[in-house]
Amino acid sequence: MVEQSKTVDTSRKVVNILGIRGIPAAHGGFETFAGRLAPYLVEHGWTVNVYCQESGKADYEDDWNGIHRIHISSDAIGSKGSVVFDRKCVADVCERPGIDLVLGYNTAVFNTLQRLRGRKVLMNMDGVEWRRDKWSFPVKIWLYANEFIGANISNVAIADHPEIARHLRRHGCSNAVMIPYGADRIESAPESLIERYGLKSGQYLISIARAEPENSILEIVSAFSSKKRDIKLMVLGNFSPDNAYHCKVRAAASDDVVFPGGIYEPEVVSALRYHALAYLHGHQVGGTNPSLVEALGAGNPIIAHDNRFNRWVAGDQQFYFDSQSALEALIDQIGSGLDLKQAGAAAAARHQAEFTWLKVNAAYEALLRTCL
Missing domain, CATH: 3.40.50.2000 (Glycogen Phosphorylase B;)
Structure with missing residues (x-):
């Protein structure tokens, strides 16, 4: 002892x-x-x-x-x-x-x-x-x-x-x-914290996850990079040049995909979430994933892999994909067919109710x- x-x-x-x-x-x-x-x-x-x-x-x-x-x-x-x-x-x-x-x-x-x-x-x-x-x-x-x-x-x-x-x-x-x-409710964040990454509020999507196949990182990057976008994609996480999957993800990325590496300053991560246009969540297995709960706390509209784990956490008022092509179609609708404002309000309400x-x-x- x-x-x-x-x-x-x-x-x-x-x-x-x-x-x-x-x-x-x-x-x-x-x-x-x-x-x-x-x-x-x-x-x-x-x-x-x-x-x-x-x-x-x-x-x-x-x-x-x-x-x-x-x-x-x-x-x-x-x-x-x-x-x-x-x-x-x-x-x-x-x-x-x-x-x-x-x-x-x-x-x-x-x-x-x-x-x-x-x-x-x-x-x-x-x-x-x-x-x-x-x-x-x-x-x-x-x-x-x-x-x-x-x-x-x-x-x-x-x-x-x-x-x-x-x-x-x-x-x-x-x-x-x-x-x-659980997660904190984020109701404000300094925009200066995202400017260091060349980002502007409401003009980028964000994904925060370990770069592993079951988290659909390759599908997310490929769907976003399939055509020229007016927005950027921020992919947080560590990518090693010695990892074949990591190299494949980077090779699939367009110039509008930002790979900042791992960020461990809570206030910076909170600001990146808060100012994002939407949160992309590709986890295919697991329970109540912390990153998804934190996105709800930031009031992020959610575009998530369609499975029973994610649907219970995020609720039915978010957007779901079951393939790379379905995700690409959802990203194409940003700014037109997707009601991101309503989804963001629903995300915050879901957080308040459960998390x-x-x-x-x-x-x-x-x-x-x-x-x-």
């Missing part, structure tokens, strides 16, 4: 957050979520411990904005480093009081120790990771096994989308509950209370 820097609050309202790299968030949906939930819980009388990954340092503890951070070292890199970190976190948390909130199931095999110790474990089950084409067969087997373990050893399995909850119940998890991801941080955090706090 890590040497504790201060006396740990042993009252019943203690929650330990595991499964993330740490807070404050550099990037990542779970890290961002933990960075919003933890302060909310502190304000509501909880002692919150958050596990944070360190590289090449001794284990230590500190406090940040009323949150107790437990820094665990892991010298290994990549996936191996994450596995080592998760294992060490589980070993440490078993010696502490509190309810354990585990974000993600990728190493759920280790979380069985918490249940064997009689601890209460709530686990956010993320998406159906083992279905993703990007994983090799051995990795898919690992993810499938850990999804099954996580769903069945946790006291409560949390799904961020109704379809994920149904998937878990079909596989024998009767205790699944649904709490979606505010206040609503999401309150749901988690209420769930934690049931475990006391």
